[in-house]
Amino acid sequence: MGISLTFLPGQLRNNLLIEQIIQIRLQYRVKLPDAIFASTALQVGATLVTADQELTKVTSLTVVNW
Numbered sequence: 001m002g003i004s005l006t007f008l009p010g011q012l013r014n015n016l017l018i019e020q021i022i023q024i025r026l027q028y029r030v031k032l033p034d035a036i037f038a039s040t041a042l043q044v045g046a047t048l049v050t051a052d053q054e055l056t057k058v059t060s061l062t063v064v065n066w
Contacts, residue, residue: 017043028057 017039025035031054038058041048047062048055055063 024058030054030057 020039020042021032021035024030024038025032028035028038030038034052034054037048037050038055038061040046042061047064049064049066051066053065055061056065
């Protein structure tokens with residue numbers, strides 16, 4: 001996970017993001033909105049600041065508990 005999508009065409013980038021969202025949802029058993037947040041943060045290399053403890057399940061994601 002965490003594929004950089006910066007230089008890919010728009011449709012391909014969207015498809016890869018959707019695939020990653022599905023993979024995170026299935027692998028970590030998180031809700032769809034959490035999978036979307038996690039995937040988006042991974043794609044751009046961001047740290048996610050949240051009070052949602054569910055997101056700490058995604059081990060490849062850097063999470064700061066607020």
